[in-house]
Amino acid sequence: MWITNSVEADFFIVFANSDPSKGYKGITAFVVEKSAKGFSIAKKEKKLGIRASSTCVINFDDVEIPKDQLLGEEGQGYKYAIGLLNEGRIGIAAQMTGLALGAWENAAGYVWNDRKQFNQYVGEFQGMQHQLAQAYTEICAARALVYNASRKKEAGLDFVRDAAMAKLYASQVAGRVSGQAIEWMGGMGFVREGIAEKMFRDSKIGAIYEGTSNIQLTTIAKLLQKDYTR
Ligand SMILES: Cc1cc2nc3c(=O)[nH]c(=O)nc-3n(C[C@H](O)[C@H](O)[C@H](O)COP(=O)(O)OP(=O)(O)OC[C@H]3O[C@@H](n4cnc5c(N)ncnc54)[C@H](O)[C@@H]3O)c2cc1C
The missing domain is CATH 2.40.110.10 (Butyryl-CoA Dehydrogenase, subunit A, domain 2)
Incomplete structure (x- = not known):
């Protein structure tokens, strides 16, 4: 399946x-x-x-x-599959970070250039500005996790926990930001005329495939416990 x-x-x-x-x-x-x-x-x-x-x-x-x-070799299938999943998680984290940034940019373009209410762009209200700033900060944090996991993998270091953290966090950010982006755009975010609602729908898979968020948390905790057990 x-x-x-x-x-x-x-x-x-x-x-x-x-x-x-x-x-x-x-x-x-x-x-x-x-x-x-x-x-x-x-x-x-x-x-x-x-x-x-x-x-x-x-x-x-x-x-x-x-x-x-x-x-490959007989009996090594599990090892190959887990190796692929560990690497693949960096890819999903990158996919989700890109999705979050795309959703943010799409909405930012609208609220700062197109939509005016009460004689100003809706993105100029402080309540909106703070949300946009918070979301952008989270996207950059997700991207830093992706780059860190990639850097460790490329250097031949142990990257399994970093890949799981990047995938977990980036998919959370993608879900949160793509959902907020719809709200920032009001009704125009909700309709199929634009891409905001598509990005929101696409974001959900990040918490499911290549290991659900719970599985990432289990992996992270297991590896942390190994490091911190006396
Ligand atoms: C669009 C799509 C594309 C996919 N592509 C591929 C593919 O190409 N190749 C492939 O092999 N697979 C693919 N998958 C499968 C995907 O990896 C699984 O759906 C995913 O790993 C979750 O497994 P599950 O669906 O059996 O969920 P379940 O394991 O039934 O999980 C259901 C819920 O229970 C929780 N849960 C389960 N076990 C635990 C636990 N031990 N501790 C805590 N919580 C737990 C989960 O976190 C989740 O919230 C794809 C799935 C989708 C939806």
Whole structure:
């Protein structure tokens, strides 16, 4: 279930347990081509957001693949998957930071250039200015977490906790700021004429895929506890 870009993909990396008696150490990665007999896309999901990307249920009905489509080493699938997830979280954090900034810029452009009420731009009211300043500060903090996790990864340092913190925080900021941006734009934020409501819908996925926010918190706490246990 939940396979991103499956409509567009020509082949799939499938993790399957070839020896369940070994638990997670029995998981192996395989390459499965879309044309393989017994492989099919069962259902394309209708989603709240990120609707430009396909997400599908895929079916494996007695699929057989040649031996040379085993990817990497047998039994190393779990390690590969976790490695990909850890790195991928930096990507989601960057995606969410960009979304938050896009939502902020879209709204800032409107409140400081287009919409006037009571003879001034609505963004000039102090109540609005403070919210815009707070949100921008949070976006910059999220971006700093993304850069820090990336820097550590590129330097070959342990970045797992930093990636989890970046993903957790950036998705929270994206949800908060894209929601506020709609309010800042009033009715024009709520309608489908602009992109504000789309960004709000797209922001929700950040707290779900590549590990939910609870899972990020569990990872962060587990690694912190390791460091701080006497
Ligand atoms: C649009 C989309 C695209 C996706 N793309 C892919 C993809 O390409 N490849 C892929 O492999 N997966 C993909 N996923 C799957 C995605 O990673 C999972 O949906 C996600 O990890 C959450 O798992 P779940 O849906 O089973 O939620 P659940 O595990 O059922 O979680 C439900 C709730 O319970 C909480 N919860 C669960 N366990 C715990 C715990 N131990 N402690 C505290 N709280 C907990 C969660 O935080 C959440 O709030 C995609 C999902 C979506 C929606």
